[in-house]
Amino acid sequence: MGVENGTAAAVAAIELTASSSWWNDINESPVWQNNIFHTLSVLYAIVAAVALVQLVRIQFRVPEYGWTTQKVFHLLNCLVNGVRCLVFIFFRGVEKIKPKIVHHILLDMPSLAFFTTYALLVLFWAEIYYQARAVSTDGLKPSFYAINAVVYAIQIILWLILWWKPISVLVILSKMFFAGISLFAALGFLLYGGRLFFMLQRFPVESRGRRKKLQEVGYVTTICFLCFLVRCIMMCFGAFNEDANLDVLNHPILNFIYYLLAEILPSSLVLFILRKLPPKRGITQYHPIR
Numbered sequence: 001m002g003v004e005n006g007t008a009a010a011v012a013a014i015e016l017t018a019s020s021s022w023w024n025d026i027n028e029s030p031v032w033q034n035n036i037f038h039t040l041s042v043l044y045a046i047v048a049a050v051a052l053v054q055l056v057r058i059q060f061r062v063p064e065y066g067w068t069t070q071k072v073f074h075l076l077n078c079l080v081n082g083v084r085c086l087v088f089i090f091f092r093g094v095e096k097i098k099p100k101i102v103h104h105i106l107l108d109m110p111s112l113a114f115f116t117t118y119a120l121l122v123l124f125w126a127e128i129y130y131q132a133r134a135v136s137t138d139g140l141k142p143s144f145y146a147i148n149a150v151v152y153a154i155q156i157i158l159w160l161i162l163w164w165k166p167i168s169v170l171v172i173l174s175k176m177f178f179a180g181i182s183l184f185a186a187l188g189f190l191l192y193g194g195r196l197f198f199m200l201q202r203f204p205v206e207s208r209g210r211r212k213k214l215q216e217v218g219y220v221t222t223i224c225f226l227c228f229l230v231r232c233i234m235m236c237f238g239a240f241n242e243d244a245n246l247d248v249l250n251h252p253i254l255n256f257i258y259y260l261l262a263e264i265l266p267s268s269l270v271l272f273i274l275r276k277l278p279p280k281r282g283i284t285q286y287h288p289i290r
Contacts, residue, residue: 027250036252041088043264048081050271061277069124070278076117077267083110084263095249101163104171107247108178111231112155114263115181116148118224121270122188125196125217132199151181172239179235186228193221219273227266234258 026032055074067075087094087106097103123144127137158174200214237244245251246258 026253033249033252036256037088037091040256040259040264041085043260044081044085044088047264047267047271048078048085050268051075051077051081054271054275057277061280069120073117073120073124074271076113076120077271080110080113080117081263081267083113084259091249099163100166101159103247104162104174105159108155108159108174111178112152115151115185118228118270119144119148119185119188121220121224122185122192125192129192129196129199175235175239179232179239182228182231182235186225186232189221189224189228193217193225197221216273220270223266223269223273227262230258231262234262 051074055071055078058071058074087110094103094106097106123140126140130137130140154177155174158170158177162170162174197214197217200210200217203210234244234246238246243251244254246255
């Protein structure tokens with residue numbers, strides 16, 4: 001019996017070692033690193049192209065309106081994914097760039113823009129929710145701008161301090177800051193997406209478009225909440241565990257999983273769900289949220 005137990009333990013240890021070796025072999029292989037990062041760049045390019053096409057389609061459909069929330073959302077999506085695409089194409093150069101603070105900025109700035117992009121959805125839903133309840137929305141946009149200004153100001157201060165004195169504690173603080181704003185965004189989707197969802201549920205069943213809008217809000221709320229929750233958890237792990245660091249070249253598998261789950265897949269799904277164009281003017285009146 002003891003011999004069998006010893007054999008089973010030995011087999012398990014060998015399998016664990018083989019699995020660990022497989023992971024390390026891929027992480028340390030320049031060929032795999034190139035393939036994985038170039039795959040990420042292609043996926044980001046596709047998402048950026050889809051967002052740009054959607055922006056152009058909306059502009060042709062309702063050219064008489066300016067920069068509505070919907071158009072800005074697609075423009076920011078295009079820019080964020082386009083920058084990510086370029087960063088991953090030239091990741092080896094980004095990894096070696098000096099001073100190191102430029103490396104942090106190139107990786108962190110798209111994350112800030114990603115937060116702003118999807119915070120726009122929260123703003124959009126908050127405006128719809130309060131307008132439906134006949135509550136003034138005058139303070140929503142100033143609050144949105146103020147929150148983003150504070151977030152960007154804090155991050156710029158952290159970058160400047162890191163440039164002046166690059167110590168590990170500040171790097172951890174910067175990552176925890178990103179984890180905090182990701183959690184804040186997740187709670188924003190849960191709060192206003194949830195409120196709008198339950199408000200739509202109370203509409204009469206025969207309301208035009210109710211079912212489709214209900215599904216749209218429900219799906220996007222769930223996707224974005226999980227997306228920002230994953231970002232928060234991964235940032236916390238990366239802050240205190242060097243093996244979970246996403247900012248290094250020799251963690252390609254971890255980078256692929258993180259960016260696929262936290263940005264590429266959620267962006268793709270949201271763009272697909274929100275693909276419907278506004279109605280042409282003259283068929284029905286279109287009132288964009290500005």
